[in-house]
Amino acid sequence: MKHYPVYLSVKGQRIALSGGDEAAVAKLRLLMKTEADIVVYASDPVADIQNWAARGKISLIPRALEAGDLSDEVLFYAADEDEEEDARTSNIARDAGVLVNIVDNLEDSQFITPAIVDRDPVTVAIGTEGAAPVLARAIKADLEERLSPNLGMLARVGKTFRKAVEALPFGRPRRDFWADYYFKAGPRVETKGEVAAQQELDELLFQHIYADKQPGHVAFVGAGPGDPELLTLKARKALDVADVVIYDRLVAPEILELARREAKLIDAGKTPYGQHTPQEHINGLIVDHALQGHLVVRLKSGDPTVFGRLDEELEACDEAHVAYTVVPGITAASAAVASVGQSLTKRGRNTSVRFLTGHAIDGFADHDWRELAQPGAVAAIYMGKKAARFIQGRLIMHGADHATPVTVVENASRADQRVIASTLSSLPQDLAEADLTGPALTFVGLTPRRAAATLTKFQQQELA
Template identity: 65%
Template sequence: MKHFPIFLAVEGRRIVVSGGGDAALAKLRLLLKTEGRIAVFAASPAPEIVDWAKTGRLSLTTRPLQRGDAICAALFYGANEDATEDARTAAIARATGALVNIVDNLGDSDFITPAIVDRDPVVVAIGTEGAAPVLARAIKADLEGRLSPVLGTLARIGKTFRHKADALPMGAKRRDFWSAFYFKTGPQVVETAGSAGIIPALDALLDHHLAKGDQIGRVDLVGAGPGDPELLTMKARKALDTADVVIYDRLVAPEILELARREATLLDAGKEGFGPSASQTDINAMIVEHAANGAYVVRLKAGDPTVFGRLDEEIEAIEAAGIAWRIIPGITAASAAVAGIGQSLTKRQRNASVRFLTGHDMKGFAEHDWRTLAREGEVAAIYMGKRSARFIQGRLMMHGAGPATPVTVIENASRPDQRVVSTTLSTLSADLDEANLSGPALMLYGLAPRAAMLAASEFQTQDIAL
């Protein structure tokens, strides 16, 4: 991020514009929406600028900007449509301490003016750092259609009511009140009774929420998917956007955590196979404690929480505490991994079923029906199988699996640093040692990458691909 977005207070402060042509007009139409004191310097101002000056909307000096003209200016716009004159006037403004914007000259500007969706006092600013103005305009057009025209009215009235709403405790209860006002009660009242009915409606809504008393929180057990933020479900995204507390696993991608509400408390559950980890009992207690204190808790698990996610243990603890819960499934790693190699988990006349195994559960591995899995055409998705690769290899070959059976291991499936190791059962363990994978990996037994996907993989380990 090369430009840090802020909202600058300009009420009563000077904003100076040098120029009187089309570029100046475009900036002034936006600046006149502010409460700043606008001063224009132009030898030949457009008629619109002259008219604005006559009605007192801005001050106009019909000559070029000179030294001293930009004193006390908060912002300066160079809109002369002449590079030499813009550079001259910008130097004058900078000498006074003003922030400078030169129209159509990103490199010499101190700030940029974003595309704006105006629902005063609700303002949405959209910037692309000069890279894609067309994209910014498209986003603006989309938001203009989405945001209610009465949103600004509701925000102005809501601002005067905030001191009364402080009677509600901070957190979920207060957010629920404002959410109900802005997205349900407020628009309905404006539509039926006009703005005059909003304050009585706010009083009634507040009384209703105060009467609810203290409430216990709730828990959503959410699948974060394999790592690509674009594979997150819409329901999961909404949960992250409103959660008070997010308790996440080690394998949840940082890009996913960035989507959580800024005010949310993020807690690392830190479970890690074959290494130091938080106990499941401690994680259960953490979830219950925060929900019992009234928080909306999102328990965020990589992939799909219903697949090797110890979901039942957490649900049992939540139910024992009398707390409401729901499951929001995610895309499991097997689906992302098989998509990454251009294959499907099942195929007519090859396999009508697929097995999901976890290499972390060695006792379960030992009791598995290896003879059936070793048959030709069988497919299995093996989670957390890197460390148990030699055991898997031995068991399958012992029960008759062909040495040339394809095995593909996908590290960091769906992420930018995804790696694909294509091998066979006979060389599986040695090839994984040579590949030295460090990230989470899923093993697809019985599947090889399609040739086109293998060639396209930037991270393919060419020297061990068979």
Template identity: 65%
Template sequence: MDHFPIFLSTNTARIIVSGGGDAALAKLRLLMKSSAKITVFAAQPAAEIEQWHHAGKLTLVTRAMDYGDAVCAKLFYGANEDAIEDARTAHLALTCGALINIVDNLQDSQFITPAIVDRSPVTIAIGTEGAAPVLARAIKADLEERLPQSLGTLARIGKTFRAAANALPFGRARRDFWREYYFDAGPKAMGDGQESVLPALNTLLDDHLNKTARTGHIAFVGGGPGDPELLTLKARRALDEADVVIYDRLISPEILELARREATMIDVGKEGFGIHTPQEHINDLLVEHAKAGAQVVRLKSGDATVFGRLDEEIDAVDAHSIGWHIVPGITSASAAVAAIGQSLTKRGRNASVRFLTGHDMKGFADHDWSALARPNEVAAIYMGKKSARFVQGRLLMHGADRHTPVTIIENASRADQRVLETTLDALPAALKAADFSGPALTFLGLAPRAALAAAPSLKLEEFA
């Protein structure tokens, strides 16, 4: 992020615009939505700027900008549509302490102006760091259609009611009140006219003041394989409501960004055969925060019910009579098989698929290896990088074909996803040469569909 977004107070602030043509007009139409004191310097201003001056919307000075003209200005816009004049006036503004923006000159600008959706006092700013203005405008147009004009009215009325709402306890109680106002009671009242909103707010506040506080609760949420677009809507809602998020190591930063800024974020990551948070400590954290009344999200990679030690955590919270529910997620096997254009089952090939974990080496000895070694069997091995040689040995010992296809997908669904196509015979050597550092899922009996080009593929011959 090269540009940090902030909302600058423009109440009585001085803003300077140098220029009187089309570029200046575009900036002024946006700036005049603010409460700033705007001064325009232009020797030959457009007629529209002159009209705004006579209407008292801005101050027009019909000459080029000179030394001292930007004193006490917070912002300066160079909109002269002339590189030399823009550079000259920007230098003048800079010596007076103003932040400068030169239209269509990102390199020499200290700030950029985002695309804005105005539902004052609700304001949405959309920026692309100057890389894709067309994209920013498209997003703005989409949001303009989605957000009703009444949103601003609801926000203005709500702002006057904030002191009264402070009678509710800080935190979840207030959030629940305002959520119900903006998404249910408020819009319904607006349907009967603006004058109905304030009485509805008073009724809603009385209801919430007499409401019993919600008890602590735990949502065991499947965070999916890493792509935030694969997170379910139910998971998104759970994150939005969470007071505490207890998350695993493999949860991607993009998904963590979806949690509320005020939420307490607790990393309880475990690394296979490495450092890890003891399961007992995780159980204690769940109980501690839920008993304190928090709405807790236990965020697990993939699907919480697949190799997620879910039962141990449920047993721990059940022992304290704490409420919980499960939000399913997309497991890594589903994302990984999609990446290679295959399906987990196929008529005439395999009617079942086995999910194994390579983390439990002792448990591996108990698998039906003779069944897995049969032709056309398919298995998905989670966390199987370190157990590759063991898997190879067991299958070959039970008669598996050395040329059985094996595919390993690292970081399934993520931007840095990689696919390794090999065979059972070459599995350990190919995996070592690939030097995967991220989480990987191994498919026994599946090769990428030949026509697929959805991800970079590391071919077997590269490791010959």
């Protein structure tokens, strides 16, 4: 993030602008929505600027900006649409210690002005760091359609009511109240004006103060394989309201970013054969926070029902009489097999597929290797990197063809995904050469089929 977004208090502050043509007009239309004192320096301003000055909306100095004109301004806009003049005026502003924006000159500007959706006091700022102004305008147009013109009125009334809402405990009770107001009660009366909105708030607060305390709740949420776009809508909604998010090691940082800023994030990761958070401790965290009345999201990579130790955590909730829901996610096997253009089942090849784990609590996991060694058998093996030689030996021992295709997908669905096409005979060696560091899925009986043109350069080399 090159430009850090902030909302600057400009009430009663001075903002200066140099320029008198269309670029200046465009900036002034936005600046005049603020409560700042606006001073314009222009030798020959267009009619709009002259009219605004005559009506007292701005102060107009009918000459070019000179050294010594600026002192306590908070912002300066260079909008003369002339490279030399913009450089001259911006240097004056910098010498005076004023932040500078040069119209259509991103590199030399100290700040940028975003596209804004105005529902005063609700404002939405949209920035692309100057990279895609057309995209910013498209997002702005979309939000303009979605947000009610009366939203600002509801927010103004709500602002006057914030002191009264302190009668509710901090945290979830207040959030529930405001959610009811802005998304249920408020929209019902928004066209009736501020008096009706105020009455609705009074009645709503009474209901919330005397309502029974809401119990805590746990949502066991599948975070998917890593790509945030593969997160389900229900998972997004759970993160939007969570007070506490207890997450696994493999949950992508981009997905954690979707949680509320006020939410407490707790890392409960486990590293295979390394340091990890004991399961009993995780169970205790889940239950303790729920019993405090919090909305808890237990965020698990992939799907919580697939090798996610879900049952142990559900049993802990049952014993503590804590309510819960399970929000399924896209398991890594589905994402990984899709990335290589294959399916887990195919008519005439296999009528079943095995989801296996490469290691158990006490070491490498044992399975029905004789069945898995049959021609056409397909297995998706989670956590199988360190068990590659063990898996190879068991399958060959039970009659598997040495040429059986094996595909390993590292970091499925993520930007750094890698695909290694191998065979049963060369699997351990291929994995050692690939030096995988991320989570990987091993598919026995499947080979990549996706067109090489759509794969990354690294993947093409691996498949060559």
